Amino acid sequence: MSNKKVWFVTGASKGLGLSLVKRLLNEGYQVAATSRSLSDLTKAVGSQSEQFLPLVMNIKNEESVQNAIELTISTFGKIDVVVNNAGYGLVGGLEELTDAELRDNFEVNVFGSLNVIRKALPYLREQQSGHILNISSIAGFTGSFPGFGIYCATKFAVNGFSESLAEEVRPFGIKVTIVQPGYFRTNFLSEGSLITPKNPIAAYQNVRDIQDFHQNSMDQQQVGDPEKAAEAMIRIANAPEAPLNLFLGADAYELANKKIAAVQSDLENWKELTTSTAIA
């Protein structure tokens, strides 16, 4: 067995997941990669290497996730780095999206990642090592993405549980990093990836404009390089000290700073009211 790390990457048939898997294989890592479709995945990765374990997995289903993790362990003997990358974008006003439409976004972006974490942790605890990379988004740190309320809520949720998770698993030698990319040139905004409301409401012209901007002006014009994002993730997985929050892209950097300043400003402006609530 190679002394290189074993990676487990979800949602690997496209986007950042695919770039990451390809680079890892090129660098000689052992990679278990999951997708809903095995043929899409093997075609996209195009590797016959024994280092590559393509897995079909339904991330919404605990049993399916458990099977994928077990297959990875029985094939490579361990899991060092778990990358919760599977996820998709949803644009629409909160009023426009049905309970069913928005729950599905949580199914994949939140509950799917939690399924993987829940099923991978027994192995990582046993090893007393491991690194969980949760791919969130700058939209999980700031809600400055009008029209993306549910998507932001899902990614905020990822940031929230990851912050706690880092503390939960620190005693076991397991690290957690929340990767928060800005706009990267993947097919995230392309047809078939970005989901839109089935029943749009005319009053939300602002949301339609945002949707149109993302679909027709931003798609394939993003400045972020998925190859460099993959490189950054590999770098932090190998670093002795990894950040809890890793933003990717100059746009994400700027937005994160703005967000901190905005909350600080609300905190200061309303400090008197905030601190007036103690029991006398």
Add this chain to the structure above:
Amino acid sequence: MDNNKKVWFITGASKGFGLSLVKQLLDAGQLVAATSRNQEELIKAVNTPNNNNFLPLQVNLVNEASVSLALQHTNETFGRIDVVINNAGYGIGGAIEELTDKETRTAFDVNVFATLNVIRFVMPYLRKQRSGHIINISSIAGIAPGTGWAIYGAAKYAVIGLSEVLAADVKALGIKVTVVAPGAFRTSFLTPDSLSMTENPIADYVDVRETHAKYLKMDGEQAGDPEKAAASIIKIVGEENPPLYLLLGGDAYNRALTKLDSLYKEIHQWEELTCSTDLEHDLQIK
């Protein structure tokens, strides 16, 4: 209708902040529709016999039809809806690994999806009026989550995320949004009725058990006064420019500031890596 009288719709009103809000508002002569899973408990808790300003509603917030009906009932009774307070919620404790998929989803049902149900069904009324204020009760755990409360933190983070975006999306329609993040208040939050703990603790999670014990010991000792919290929330509704974020309690204030400081430091510590991922300049414009 008296101009100073507003119509309030408050979820989870049979205890905690919700109950304090309802009582103070009724004392101030406001019109209040309040929801609970159990109408009888709600009526008993509020204890305001023969008060036409009070509309107690039995609502299952996870059920779209039940929520829609409650809002319709409120609008028919009081003629409008001015302020919506999404207060219903409960705490859930346990390491991620200790909570089942089902327990996790149930926590999101009430803390996130119920709030979204209310927003979805109240928006048509607020849009028609071109006015309204939606107040979502999150928690300081939605900004700086505690060890052993990952799922609760995740749900409260989600509420903050959706509130931030909602504020921008409905501003042009004349509707305001505030997300409230309270610290520890002396409500029944830390009692079994409001808190669900993992049924399958794993021995390895010693730190999680210790944190839980520390929190539960705080029950009855919390520094925050729920009456003052309710008064603060009522106060910002009267403001011309209410905050998007309202923290409540000195503990919440300090935890948020500390969290923001550490984030700021981390962002700058990793700035070089963060800003190294853009495409080469000649590839940027396609």
